[in-house]
Amino acid sequence: MIGHGFMGAAHSQGWRVAPRFYDLPARPEMTLLVGRNAQGVEAAARKWGWEETATDWREAIARDDIDVVDIVTPGGSHAEIAIAALEAGKHVLCEKPLANTLEEAEAMAEAAERAGTNVFAMVGFTYRRVPATAFARDLVQSGAIGEVRQVRANYLQDWLVDPDAPLTWRLQKDHAGSGALGDLGAHAVDLAQFVTGQRVIGVSGILNTFVHERPLLGEASGLAGTAVSERGSVTVDDLALFSGRFDGGAVGSFEATRMSTGRKNAFRLEVAGSTGAISFDLENLNSLGFYDTTAPDTRQGFTNIMVTEPAHPYMSAWWPTGHALGYEHGFVHQAKDFVEAVMEQRQPEPSFADGLQVQKVLDGVERSAAADSVWTKTI
Amino acid sequence: MIGHGFMGAAHSQGWRVAPRFYDLPARPEMTLLVGRNAQGVEAAARKWGWEETATDWREAIARDDIDVVDIVTPGGSHAEIAIAALEAGKHVLCEKPLANTLEEAEAMAEAAERAGTNVFAMVGFTYRRVPATAFARDLVQSGAIGEVRQVRANYLQDWLVDPDAPLTWRLQKDHAGSGALGDLGAHAVDLAQFVTGQRVIGVSGILNTFVHERPLLGEASGLAGTAVSERGSVTVDDLALFSGRFDGGAVGSFEATRMSTGRKNAFRLEVAGSTGAISFDLENLNSLGFYDTTAPDTRQGFTNIMVTEPAHPYMSAWWPTGHALGYEHGFVHQAKDFVEAVMEQRQPEPSFADGLQVQKVLDGVERSAAADSVWTKTI
Amino acid sequence: MIGHGFMGAAHSQGWRVAPRFYDLPARPEMTLLVGRNAQGVEAAARKWGWEETATDWREAIARDDIDVVDIVTPGGSHAEIAIAALEAGKHVLCEKPLANTLEEAEAMAEAAERAGTNVFAMVGFTYRRVPATAFARDLVQSGAIGEVRQVRANYLQDWLVDPDAPLTWRLQKDHAGSGALGDLGAHAVDLAQFVTGQRVIGVSGILNTFVHERPLLGEASGLAGTAVSERGSVTVDDLALFSGRFDGGAVGSFEATRMSTGRKNAFRLEVAGSTGAISFDLENLNSLGFYDTTAPDTRQGFTNIMVTEPAHPYMSAWWPTGHALGYEHGFVHQAKDFVEAVMEQRQPEPSFADGLQVQKVLDGVERSAAADSVWTKTI
Amino acid sequence: MIGHGFMGAAHSQGWRVAPRFYDLPARPEMTLLVGRNAQGVEAAARKWGWEETATDWREAIARDDIDVVDIVTPGGSHAEIAIAALEAGKHVLCEKPLANTLEEAEAMAEAAERAGTNVFAMVGFTYRRVPATAFARDLVQSGAIGEVRQVRANYLQDWLVDPDAPLTWRLQKDHAGSGALGDLGAHAVDLAQFVTGQRVIGVSGILNTFVHERPLLGEASGLAGTAVSERGSVTVDDLALFSGRFDGGAVGSFEATRMSTGRKNAFRLEVAGSTGAISFDLENLNSLGFYDTTAPDTRQGFTNIMVTEPAHPYMSAWWPTGHALGYEHGFVHQAKDFVEAVMEQRQPEPSFADGLQVQKVLDGVERSAAADSVWTKTI
Structure with a gap:
């Protein structure tokens, strides 16, 4: 490693x-x-x-x-x-x-x-391997929400709200490429595409940096160490907002931010289809909301599914029903999936080609943001 | 009337x-x-x-x-x-x-x-008169969340998900002007501006219509009556997505939709500032979420305030603490505020000038959507 | 009146x-x-x-x-x-x-x-007339949760947590009869019986008074007025805990308290049956939780039903789907039901006989509490 | 092992x-x-x-x-x-x-x-080692909720709702001692005592068995194997309800059940004190609710603390803020605490004496249940 x-x-x-x-x-x-x-x-x-x-x-x-x-x-x-x-x-x-x-x-x-x-x-992209998101994809693929129409993918953190949060490598364009967009927006795009089975074909976006200078870290390298009083320039965004259209006709709203005060790791995905909807929040990762318009009128509502049943993705190996998994389990599932695919000589997913396609979407957002938010094709 | x-x-x-x-x-x-x-x-x-x-x-x-x-x-x-x-x-x-x-x-x-x-x-704009939103404005004005940075205003309904929902006047451009944008987006813009105290100065947006034909209503006027088998054209949007910048430096994400499956009347407003945040959902209108970064590190979190204390806006006239108000109370408060202002010869708020300013924002969204989402000034 | x-x-x-x-x-x-x-x-x-x-x-x-x-x-x-x-x-x-x-x-x-x-x-007993509780009863009667087994009925308030809350008539045995038991426990028993369709046949309970002296009110009558510095004795309970058995075989846990810090009007009713469950909280009165064990294994969970559909009890007269009712609507529904029953020469429910039966249960709790919590029949 | x-x-x-x-x-x-x-x-x-x-x-x-x-x-x-x-x-x-x-x-x-x-x-008793419960104890000990008054400890599961759930060793008195009481009630008593710092001195309770016969498992030993058509007797409770009084004056309501339809692993603890309250649910184990009556009137409410800050118990070793832990982390923390205490020649907690004291409470519940719920001392 x-x-x-x-x-x-x-x-x-x-x-x-x-x-x-x-x-x-x-x-x-x-x-x-x-x-x-x-x-x-x-x-x-x-x-x-x-x-x-x-x-x-x-x-x-x-x-x-x-x-x-x-x-x-x-x-x-x-x-x-x-x-x-x-x-x-x-x-x-x-x-x-x-x-x-x-x-x-x-x-x-x-x-x-x-x-x-x-x-x-x-x-x-480990968030594909949270049982709730993997099950969300299963639901969509099974037709449980019908034709996918609307996507809302917001990845909200708040660790840059404090103006004295230090200037780590993640805030420097030459090390990190971009800011919230590349770090959190990449997850948002990948998971939205994974769950819906559709790909983003065009975007319009804006990037923003609220805090432009932050304390330097002690080492000259700027990659680690203790914050000092001198300040350096933040060269990446701390907020990215964009809308996108998918190849299957869905329309999406995306947000990636490190300035969403009070949201620690709120990666929320909401997908609405012609006959149902799903709702996920990483801050409550063992649950999935599911709405089914084919239920009787008076009994419809978002069902809060605890995704801890043996029949749910990845779960048969773990604990009895109702016993929660945590953040790191995605990495356990990733190791499992990788080893299984490689040993069976199958391409593990997501491939580098998948990763590249996500990059193209992020690149489209950057180009749109640089051109007055004009609509920008990403395929 | x-x-x-x-x-x-x-x-x-x-x-x-x-x-x-x-x-x-x-x-x-x-x-x-x-x-x-x-x-x-x-x-x-x-x-x-x-x-x-x-x-x-x-x-x-x-x-x-x-x-x-x-x-x-x-x-x-x-x-x-x-x-x-x-x-x-x-x-x-x-x-x-x-x-x-x-x-x-x-x-x-x-x-x-x-x-x-x-x-x-x-x-x-009666949603200003929900005690929780009025209190949200008070919090912002008192400095409780510091400098306002991020706004998320989503007004989500689902009554057009069913393709057989009839073609009422609200779906006809000559009667309604626009669709989700004018009906729900107007609320989103007004409430976001009301709570933050900032005005939207530019936007980039897209409009979408998922279902293009719907059953006509029986009367020729098209304004009321029973649905018939013949179908007519929907001439307004059923989804509007836009981002906006405010005159005080805040950045906002807006969504107005009648296609958000499972969301009945989910008008959600989230505002993040430099020292706090607020969160509101009309589906749970007696509560307000409030996050305060000045609380001790280990005790921070969104506080679910039941906005039913006598000291909360409008509440001293109603029931004991903890007893909920409903949708229509906003209209009671509107009548009260209107009568009081008129009798005291004060301008009641929001004025027609305020309403016009909201229209300008919506108009900007329409112009942006018609021009490849390019950034469009609204003031 | x-x-x-x-x-x-x-x-x-x-x-x-x-x-x-x-x-x-x-x-x-x-x-x-x-x-x-x-x-x-x-x-x-x-x-x-x-x-x-x-x-x-x-x-x-x-x-x-x-x-x-x-x-x-x-x-x-x-x-x-x-x-x-x-x-x-x-x-x-x-x-x-x-x-x-x-x-x-x-x-x-x-x-x-x-x-x-x-x-x-x-x-x-107006809480029978909250659409969500009336619908809960409908669900139970329709067999949606099977045989009723477990009931949890907690009515939690906190207005006596403050030791300086005054000695109103509600805290004096000669005016109020009992404290949390008679005021809140009466609702708990009635609603549990109404929703389950079963009657409490025996109880074991304890009563408690945490704060024994409180400021007197200014008027000699003790029924209204301003608190003064002198203190008088609280002669009723501020917490009642009891378990009960129902005539249909269900077992219930009841709590009525005015000392549940932070709970303003949290009347929570949870009913579990052999094939489903329901969950209600008056602090969020437009919603009902419903669990259905006959749903597919991977899709089970509590469904958060917004009880605002035209087909829900009482709702066809009100607003469009998703628009909330408040506390006072129960009284509107009560007036409606009373007028309709009287004009149609039907006995309106709950009758005085129903009210008496609830009193017998409360009396059983008092007798049990006075006798070392020993099991006490209430029918 | x-x-x-x-x-x-x-x-x-x-x-x-x-x-x-x-x-x-x-x-x-x-x-x-x-x-x-x-x-x-x-x-x-x-x-x-x-x-x-x-x-x-x-x-x-x-x-x-x-x-x-x-x-x-x-x-x-x-x-x-x-x-x-x-x-x-x-x-x-x-x-x-x-x-x-x-x-x-x-x-x-x-x-x-x-x-x-x-x-x-x-x-x-690993549930002491969930960061949220450990932090709850810290809050109580620091005086954040004042004098502890009310405790509500419900451990709700539903794996016996299905009458065809097999007769494992956990349902046989000679192997398991008791049913929900000993398995889940033990946790409820221990955690309530741990968080409040008070000990249960007396109880009144009832035990119940809803389903009396269940399919035998294939092996004669009855401890493992596949269910067969023959049925055997359930000899333990599937529901235990009891109230208790603590040595510090608090009053508690306890429930342990394997019949609470829809509740998978809902271990809920609510503690109300004279100046605050806490609320925990194991189904959402990274959060703790905290209510503070010393906050300004209009800003009070339950704060949903994500117990994932480095300063929270056990958390400095794990992931960045907002990244969830799961069920098994309690066992990691247990191993850590045990090794540290033993190596430092300190008594690790809870000791066998603590475990015995919990047994005495459970024994008191059994004796009370066998004697018409009469109040029974446990110390």
């Missing part, structure tokens, strides 16, 4: 726990953890249970005993590592967003294509 | 009940009800308690014993009636939206201006 | 509004308002729209032009007034609880029985 | 994950898994990552390289194993309830006492 920030902890938990609950065709071995800071990567490896460490990701590529490269670094380094790994015949799991620029994402998708039918690449 | 549809019942209840709970400086007399259909208007008058009826609104204007003209007809007739009433020196309460076209709205605002300082005109 | 406190305002609104929304077989005339304090009763009559006033309730009984006597005084005076009215051939609507003592309640039920088939008496 | 049912999976996850997120003074080694069925225990060990297996728990006691014995068998075997382990100088973690009978529980508490100051025993 390359990288050992917050996502590193989550992916480690995924690899560690998946084989303890699911009967996998192969048991993942947590061989090598890579990070630029030797001390930091060793501490992380010891804590999370990785056998060895390295400070250069090329070492992972070079080793014969490594079959899978898991990339959890900031977006700017994804392309170089992923392409090298694929060229070396490694399967790749890469965190989202696929890359910081459309060009890089395209190169990655091409590399995945070139890698052939036995080498697989997947992008880490 | 001119008109006797759904709004007529609501306004009648307002005039009837207001003096029974509030000590008003004058008691409204329900003198004359006007409707084009003699039989219909007589039945309505008998039911709602109006003393007399007429079939021509000019009769109301002509009578000396009538001081107030309350207009609850479809939007296309507002301008003619309101202007005549104002010119005759009557105070006017006019249902929203102010008019179907910007031109009519401007003429109305001018007439109100011309009417002088003793004749008053008000537009009926 | 005899009495002009909080309940007087609610009943007045009921009589006033019912004929404006429902087509009643007779229109109620608000003839005479009676109160001991001449000034107070005149002010109330003027405000609420009663034509005349009196200071002695016997005047209402004596008048030939009065057909209905509506009693909204404290419980201690119910028996005398109601019995006199019935003996004079007046129809009687009496606020709950029926009386302060079992003896009085029995006398009232006997008087109602003696009054013959053309004179009717009803007790005012 | 002795036992490998559902609890075995949860405890295994606790031991495995705790050292990956917390810096523990010692890293647990998952040495030996014991189960009566050789094949079953080997499969479980392989899946969960235990190094060795045995079919006789005495082997675990006999081994010198085992320091901790974790008991997750049905309650009837707890006493024998725990006492032997303690006598052999092993630290013991024992699932709740401590034992099936008061006598066994007393013997266990005595054995823990005898084991001396360097050998520790703890009982597994």
Whole structure:
């Protein structure tokens, strides 16, 4: 695994726990953890249970005993590592967003294509693997809400409301590509497309930055450390608003924000169809709202389904009905799905091509925002 | 009162009940009800308690014993009636939206201006008079959420999801002006501006019509009656999505829809500021969510305030704490506020100028939607 | 109407509004308002729209032009007034609880029985007339939840949490009979029985008083006025907890409290049956939760039904779908039901016999509480 | 670890994950898994990552390289194993309830006492270790809700609503001791006492069994296997209702049920004090409701605190704010707390003495239920 920030902890938990609950065709071995800071990567490896460490990701590529490269670094380094790994015949799991620029994402998708039918690449949109969202997709695919018409996908956080929140790499365009748009908007687009089965074909959007200067972090690198009194420029958006049209005729409203005071991790997805609707909020991730217009008039309403039944996606491996899962279970499910697909020589989803398509939508939003919100095609 | 549809019942209840709970400086007399259909208007008058009826609104204007003209007809007739009433020196309460076209709205605002300082005109945005929204404005004005940054105003209904819902006047451009935009979007814009104290200065939007043909109603007039098998064209939108920027720097996301399956009357307003946030949903109208970032870290969260304390707006006249109000109470509060303002020779709010400004925003959305969603100034 | 406190305002609104929304077989005339304090009763009559006033309730009984006597005084005076009215051939609507003592309640039920088939008496358990609770009963009667097994009926208020809340008549045993038990517990028992269609046959309970002394009110009568520094003894309970068994085999948990901090008017009723369940909370009175075990496994959950469809009880007369009713609508529905039943010479429900049966349950709780919570039969 | 049912999976996850997120003074080694069925225990060990297996728990006691014995068998075997382990100088973690009978529980508490100051025993009430409940206790202890007055502790499940749910060991008195009372009621009593800091001193209760016969399981042992057509007798309660008084003056209402249709794992705790209140529901375990009467009148309400801040109990080790934990995290926290206490030679809580005290309350409920619900002292 390359990288050992917050996502590193989550992916480690995924690899560690998946084989303890699911009967996998192969048991993942947590061989090598890579990070630029030797001390930091060793501490992380010891804590999370990785056998060895390295400070250069090329070492992972070079080793014969490594079959899978898991990339959890900031977006700017994804392309170089992923392409090298694929060229070396490694399967790749890469965190989202696929890359910081459309060009890089395209190169990655091409590399995945070139890698052939036995080498697989997947992008880490884990929110597809919350049982409630996976079940939402099942409902839509089964026709339970009819023809999909309206989508509302809002990913709301508030960690930038405080003007003294520091200038991390996530707020610098050269490291992060974009701000709320690329980080949260990518999830919103992917999940909306995953659940509806439709793709966004055009957008109109605006980007906004409410707080333009923030405290620098102590290290010159700007990537980690303690905040200091000096301030630097925020070069990415902290709010993205856009509307989109889907290839199946649906119309969507999207919002990605780190300035939604009081919303900690409120990823809300609402989908309305001709005969039903679904409603999801990541802050209450074990539940799914479902409305069915075919029920008797007087008994209609949003049903609050606890998505904890054995027959719900992913749930048969876990606890009795009504016992909640948490955030990290998405990573366990991701590890499971990845291992199963690779071992069965199937393309794991979402592919790099899927990741690229999401990037194209985000790119369309940026272009629209730069051109007075004019409607912009994304396919 | 001119008109006797759904709004007529609501306004009648307002005039009837207001003096029974509030000590008003004058008691409204329900003198004359006007409707084009003699039989219909007589039945309505008998039911709602109006003393007399007429079939021509000019009769109301002509009578000396009538001081107030309350207009609850479809939007296309507002301008003619309101202007005549104002010119005759009557105070006017006019249902929203102010008019179907910007031109009519401007003429109305001018007439109100011309009417002088003793004749008053008000537009009926009753959702300002839900205690929870009035209290939300108080909170914002008191600085409780700091500088307002983000607004989310979604007015969601679902009564057009059924493709066999009939083609009423509300779905015909010549009667209604626009669809969800003018009916629901007008509320969204007014309430967002009312609560934040900021005005929308530019917009980008899209309009959509999902169902293009619907059953005609039996009467040729198309305004009432029973659905028949023949179908006619829906000439207004059933979904409007737009983003807006406010003069105080806030950014807003707006949605008005009659196609949001399962949402009956979900007028949701969320406002995030630099030190707090508020959250409201008309489907649960006695509550207001309030988030305060100045509370201790571990005790922050959205507080579900039951807006039923005597110290909350409008509430001292009603029931003990915890006893809910309903939809129609907004009309009671409107009658109270109107009577008090007129008797004290103050301009009741919102004025026709306020209504015109809302129309300008809606007009901007229509122009943007017609021009590939390009950013469009509204002031 | 005899009495002009909080309940007087609610009943007045009921009589006033019912004929404006429902087509009643007779229109109620608000003839005479009676109160001991001449000034107070005149002010109330003027405000609420009663034509005349009196200071002695016997005047209402004596008048030939009065057909209905509506009693909204404290419980201690119910028996005398109601019995006199019935003996004079007046129809009687009496606020709950029926009386302060079992003896009085029995006398009232006997008087109602003696009054013959053309004179009717009803007790005012208005929470039966919230559309959601009436619909809950319909669901249970239709078999939608199967055999009723578990009942949870908690009526939670918090207006006595403050130790300086004054010693009103509701806290004095000679005026109020009991405390939370008689005031709130009466509603809990009646509504549980109404919705389940079963009657409580035995109970075990405890009563508690957390705050034993409270500020006296200024007037010697102790029934109204301003709090003074002197304190007097609270002679009723502020919390009642009891379990009960129903004649149909169900088991119930009941709680009535004025000390449930933060709960303003949280009357919660949960009923679980062999194939479904319902859930209601008066703080959100337009909704009903409904669980149906016959739905597919993966789609089960509590459905949040907005009880605002035309096909729901009482709703066809009101607003479009999704427009909320409030607390006072129960009184409008009560007036409607009472007038309809009386004009059709049917016994309006709940009868005095029903009210007496509730009193017997409350009496059982008091006897159990006085005897170490031992199981006590109530039928 | 002795036992490998559902609890075995949860405890295994606790031991495995705790050292990956917390810096523990010692890293647990998952040495030996014991189960009566050789094949079953080997499969479980392989899946969960235990190094060795045995079919006789005495082997675990006999081994010198085992320091901790974790008991997750049905309650009837707890006493024998725990006492032997303690006598052999092993630290013991024992699932709740401590034992099936008061006598066994007393013997266990005595054995823990005898084991001396360097050998520790703890009982597994993991719901104390949900961050929200731990924080609730902190709030109460800090005085945030004042003097505790009212407790409502309902543990509601519905897995016995179906009359064809099989007759597992949990429904047989000789294996399980009691039914909902011992399984769910034990949690309710422990958590109520933990959060309030008060102990239950007397109770009045009823027990009920709605379904008396259920399908037998295929194996003669009756402990596992597939349901067959023959039916056997349910010998435990499926509903327990009781009220209790606490040593600090609080009054509580308790309910434990497996028949609450639609409630999957709804462990609800509501505590009202003289200046505030808290509200918790295990079905939404990342949230805590908090009401503060010292807030301004118009701003009071239940604050929905997402208990995911770094400053909340247990949370600094996990994910960013707003990222949910699940059911099993309680077991991770339990492992952490146990290891830390043992390594620091502190008594881990809850002790066997605490577990015994809970048993005494449950025993009091059984005695009260057997004696017409008469009030029964539990201390």
